[in-house]
Amino acid sequence: MSNPERFQNLVDGQYRTSSTGRWLATANPFTGAEWAEVPQCGAEDAALAIEAAHRAFSSGPWPKLSATSRGKLLRRLGDLIARDAEKLAAIEVRDNGKLYAEMLGQLRYLPEWFYYFGGLADKIEGGVLPSDKPQIFSYTKREPLGVVVAITPWNSPLMLLTWKLAPALAAGNTVVIKPSEFTSCSTLALMALVKEAGFPDGVVNTVTGFGHEVGPILVSHPLVAKVAFTGGDATGAAVYAQAAKHIKHVTLELGGKSPNIVFADANIEHAVKGAISGIFAASGQTCIAGSRLLVQRSVYQEVSEKVVDLARTAKLGDPMLESTQVGPITTQPQRDKVLQYIDVAREGGAECLLGGKRPEAAELANGWFVEPTIFGDVNNQMRIAREEVFGPVLSIIPFDDEDEAISIANDTPYGLAAGIWTSDIRRAFRVTDQVRAGTVWVNTYRAVSFMAPFGGYKQSGIGRENGQVAIEDYLQTKSVWVNLAEDVPNPFVLR
Ligand code: NAD
Numbered sequence: 001m002s003n004p005e006r007f008q009n010l011v012d013g014q015y016r017t018s019s020t021g022r023w024l025a026t027a028n029p030f031t032g033a034e035w036a037e038v039p040q041c042g043a044e045d046a047a048l049a050i051e052a053a054h055r056a057f058s059s060g061p062w063p064k065l066s067a068t069s070r071g072k073l074l075r076r077l078g079d080l081i082a083r084d085a086e087k088l089a090a091i092e093v094r095d096n097g098k099l100y101a102e103m104l105g106q107l108r109y110l111p112e113w114f115y116y117f118g119g120l121a122d123k124i125e126g127g128v129l130p131s132d133k134p135q136i137f138s139y140t141k142r143e144p145l146g147v148v149v150a151i152t153p154w155n156s157p158l159m160l161l162t163w164k165l166a167p168a169l170a171a172g173n174t175v176v177i178k179p180s181e182f183t184s185c186s187t188l189a190l191m192a193l194v195k196e197a198g199f200p201d202g203v204v205n206t207v208t209g210f211g212h213e214v215g216p217i218l219v220s221h222p223l224v225a226k227v228a229f230t231g232g233d234a235t236g237a238a239v240y241a242q243a244a245k246h247i248k249h250v251t252l253e254l255g256g257k258s259p260n261i262v263f264a265d266a267n268i269e270h271a272v273k274g275a276i277s278g279i280f281a282a283s284g285q286t287c288i289a290g291s292r293l294l295v296q297r298s299v300y301q302e303v304s305e306k307v308v309d310l311a312r313t314a315k316l317g318d319p320m321l322e323s324t325q326v327g328p329i330t331t332q333p334q335r336d337k338v339l340q341y342i343d344v345a346r347e348g349g350a351e352c353l354l355g356g357k358r359p360e361a362a363e364l365a366n367g368w369f370v371e372p373t374i375f376g377d378v379n380n381q382m383r384i385a386r387e388e389v390f391g392p393v394l395s396i397i398p399f400d401d402e403d404e405a406i407s408i409a410n411d412t413p414y415g416l417a418a419g420i421w422t423s424d425i426r427r428a429f430r431v432t433d434q435v436r437a438g439t440v441w442v443n444t445y446r447a448v449s450f451m452a453p454f455g456g457y458k459q460s461g462i463g464r465e466n467g468q469v470a471i472e473d474y475l476q477t478k479s480v481w482v483n484l485a486e487d488v489p490n491p492f493v494l495r
Pocket of ligand 1: 151152153154155160178179180181209210211212214215216219230231232233235236238239253254255256286287388390416456460461
């Protein structure tokens with residue numbers, strides 16, 4: 001690699017490489033070429049970051065700041081992200097290959113999280129409790145947890161970090177961030193803005209490196225109060241088990257196999273676009289991918305043909321170009337995994353209606369591309385319908401009536417999201433009530449907001465990000481009892 005750009009960690013307000021002296025190369029998914037390096041941290045680095053975060057939580061300016069001042073710091077960080085949105089988006093694209101148009105949109109939207117949770121910081125209220133005891137005044141306080149470890153995946157690194165960072169800081173915690181080893185650069189670039197915004201040293205820290213090396217040290221460290229994890233379900237289960245041994249608070253945002261359900265009474269043109277945005281946007285690398293398209297049998301042929309026709313027109317290419325609609329897969333191992341799943345689908349008996357291989361165009365040869373791929377007549381018991389692919393692979397599954405649609409939709413260990421396409425308002429509400437998913441979109445798909453809680457039912461996760469409820473997962477409640485009586489009652493019995 002010629003002159004790679006080098007990014008450093010932020011620990012206790014200082015830029016640091018790593019105690020191992022090693023660097024991790026990160027590649028551009030469009031060119032396959034390594035373009036940057038981040039420190040390959042080890043146990044010592046993880047401990048330093050956590051100790052710094054613990055010091056910042058326990059002493060110094062951060063715990064003394066008023067909630068209003070905390071909120072102002074968050075809003076300042078939001079302003080700086082808005083200022084540098086283009087620069088950060090370009091780093092994201094170089095590192096993870098998602099479309100610049102999508103990343104720029106995300107970066108321009110992310111400040112809203114810091115404004116929203118910055119505004120919430122001084123509205124965290126306890127309550128005065130009624131008391132059944134004479135002359136007792138009793139109230140609750142809402143307090144931060146302490147050091148929060150935020151572990152993020154490689155798709156949408158800054159967005160998924162923001163969903164943790166904004167509520168964690170608004171609540172008064174300090175944070176140690178562990179970004180994905182594949183896409184750490186944008187998180188490290190963000191740290192310059194954290195410093196510029198004026199957060200006290202140690203309030204936000206980063207530790208880069210391999211998940212299996214530094215992850216367990218961070219998760220099990222005695223000074224860590226909470227782990228906020230987004231990633232795959234197997235890693236999530238390991239993090240959960242390890243955190244349980246040390247009784248940490250845990251929130252998990254995991255995978256999905258979301259049903260996107262098209263009823264015969266839907267506006268078919270809209271539903272077709274919804275199917276495409278559900279699976280081919282971001283090359284299918286989203287936890288909310290509508291990877292199972294459930295279509296009522298009477299419109300099955302029409303919908304399948306129209307989805308295939310529209311997907312066929314998708315322009316693959318350089319993710320930096322405005323004209324590109326589908327970019328590469330973020331990592332080579334993930335590209336290979338997607339291709340393996342295509343084999344699994346074929347072997348399982350699914351009919352390949354489109355794609356199913358790497359594209360042949362010479363200009364795409366160095367990138368980790370997979371053609372938009374569609375399988376028809378999929379049975380929900382096939383592996384391709386049950387396991388998360390995390391790539392541009394759609395399974396179309398026919399159903400006969402509403403009951404069958406609901407039953408297939410819920411026949412999955414996951415429960416992250418679902419889409420419903422119908423013109424019948426009563427059906428929309430009926431099906432919404434019965435689908436076991438944390439987010440349901442009616443006549444739309446893949447919409448998120450800082451105001452709307454997001455998270456999984458079943459094995460898609462625990463806890464909620466976004467919306468006012470998100471801050472609850474970064475707080476704990478203290479009950480305070482004040483005795484206003486002149487005397488102290490019998491000390492040998494429970495009061
Ligand atoms: P992953 O589980 O491989 O890695 C996630 C993070 O965990 C990375 O930072 C990794 O370094 C770290 N890690 C790995 N081993 C660890 C360990 N033993 N202890 C602690 N940390 C460890 O996930 P990924 O491949 O980066 O991301 C893709 C997955 O993320 C998909 O399954 C997708 O569905 C999921 N995802 C979920 C959401 C959501 O909000 N529900 C959003 C995006 C992605």
